[in-house]
Amino acid sequence: MESAVLNLALNARDAMPGGGRLTIELGNKVLDEAYARHHAEVTPGDYAMVAVSDTGHGMTSDVVARVFEPFFTTKPDGKGTGLGLAMVFGFVKQSGGHVKIYSEPGEGTSVKLYLPRAIGAAAVACQRTGSPVELPRGSATVLVVEDEAAVREIACAILADLGYRVLEAADGEEALRVFGANTAAIDLLLTDVVLPGKVRGRELAERVQALRPQVRVVFMSGYTENSIVHHGRLDDGVQLIGKPFKREQLARKVAQVLGTTTVPAAEAGNVVALRLKRDV
Template identity: 80%
Template sequence: MVLGGLFLALLTLLWAARLLNQAWSRSYRVEVEQRALALRLRTSLDSLSQGVAVFGPDRRLTNWNECFRVLLDLPKAMVRLGTAYSAFVEHTAEAGRPALESEDQIRAASGDARGIVVYERVRGDEHHLELRRTPMPVGGFVLTVSNMTKRAQAEGVLREAQKMQAIGQLTGGIAHDFNNLLQVILGNLEFVRAKLTGDDRMQQRIERAAWAAQRGAALTGQLLAFARKQPLAPAAIDLAATMPDLMPLLRRTLGEHIEVRYVESAGLWPAMADPAQLESAVLNLALNARDAMPGGGRLTIELANKVIDHEYARHHAEVTPGDYTMVAVSDTGHGMTREVAARVFEPFFTTKLDGKGTGLGLAMVFGFVKQSGGHVKIYSEPGEGTTVKLYLPRAVGSAAAPVRTGTPVELPRGSATILIVEDEAAVREIACAILTDLGYRVLEAADGEEGLRVFGGNAPAIDLLLTDVVLPGRIRGRELSERILALRPEVKVVFMSGYTENSIVHHGRLDDGVRLISKPFRRDQLAVQVAAALGVPAQAAPATAENVIELLPRRGA
């Protein structure tokens, strides 16, 4: 019996040991599985591009990933198990940090266990964050932080595009008619001035009226430039050869109280831009710099090669990585605050006194550079000065030699036959009068259909077609020129318009071989453009600062 009891006890112990071993094995497997699961969850959490943090019912940190710390710019020592949520609130309340909800706000919303709270914050480095607080059924909550910077940038680009479209439609709608009116005013004033001699007082009044008309045309042009609707004729520019020629003009324009310095880097790349518009942009920046230094100062123009990398382009809207030629204009003026600098490129925004500026100069510069495929960056500190950097795309190939033209000493004349097609009778009349006065034989038509009929009756005699781009009816200016050239390829063509449309301008650039004179044009501009198209040379005087339109006419002019 005793042996039987011992044997039974031994069997029982062996069976119990086996059960314990099985239980331990199961427990070990479960523990291994839980560890693997925890590792997978930790890996998954750390792989998220969002920051995630879990706070228990006592609002203390229980789980988190690295992205949570990075996005909220938290010190590593703070992000540890058991850190109170209030510590994060206090830390992020500092200036330049994305402030979290306060504990009072969380308590106020704790009645709704299903209530998800979403809010946005902007870090001091302009990173846009979206924070989402999701309550847990057992108490506590999950805080998710998402980096929305790219979305904010995309929305900014979309808003900018919509603004450009709206301004472009508005400007284009009024530019054609407004410039036609200015053309009639300016053309008749110049025609009368050329005939009126001996009356200096009357000449002075005509000069002032002509200045006002040119100023109106400049304002329309600046609006078109900001809306990126101006026609550009980009070419490879050797800035090392052209920019030094601009220095004497700048010194005369800015005055003796402004010191002008020029700095150039060796091996400068050619830039792809419209030479005339680039010169106008630099002059606009220089004039703004002069106004920022009423007591005198220093203006520095610097040229250098720059490479914009993907990292920089990623943080700036409408910027393409690549090689650029930089033109930097710096002054030692009063500078600007960050808020003012953020708005300087907006049309009609100005900090100058009433009557001292239109707020379109920098907007024109911005639109021109963007339309050229470049980038503009402004740096300014109150009391320290301002630097505006223009990044122009690097041109492929060598740059052509700069050609500067001024007002001819004597306007070129001719005897060729010119067909003028213009729907505005007053504009057509003044163009006919100017060209007739220069010796040309002139035929005229009011639209494309009439232009074809007039050409059909005088085809052998017509040497040049001067047509508006925007014509009423089925036949526009471009189609009219194509039909005439199909009949007589040797006929020269000059387009005129107060607002160019896509028929001769694509992607903001004039089509190759297109000659365009923008309304309102002066008598000498029309004479030179027609003579150039016909191959008649014109003797020109040295170029001057006539393309700088002053804010007020000169005294005694």
């Protein structure tokens, strides 16, 4: 674990040659069956998450697809072996875990390591009991904006099953067109923070609310909430749900923002934020 976090921190440092912010977080997460259906290597269950996020130059999707390959590196000759992330991948896989990378050019990178939670006496005492929790339902119209098709499909399916009318778009420009055709009907905008194209999530929300101020907004992001706020992509206090999310989390967040239910604040994870100077 120490070597894995160190490798991720070194990569973050190299991605921020002019300085930046490195955020390391710990948290308990659940990867549910809906997520596992789209990630064949994942076993649904409880995981301990370690997330390492930076404000560096980020990566394109084709680079992200290869970062765990042995000897693959984007660093100049003599600056990297290409084995650091391969080691991280191997460590997580042999531990029965899962790795997820969220990165966009110019937006930084967040690497999440999910390791199966140990089941001991304390965990057994806290196991869920009783009947399933009944989730809040609604009939409002929700516009879901997400460029990753699998995530968009899951979000739309959950909301539709809960009674909401769902519209969808793959990027900001398409979302504006959908909103223009359904302006009076849309009650809530559920959008990814980092979208491809010219219109990012924050700008989309601002333009939608400028035309119809009563529209509520919930942001989604694969980056952790602390890295999103600390890195200045969103203001503190905005409504944000992290990916991957459970059915219950999405149901309660949407109901909360629409004002149809109250949701107790989630317990915060452990966060360490470091601002790096150029000479670090």
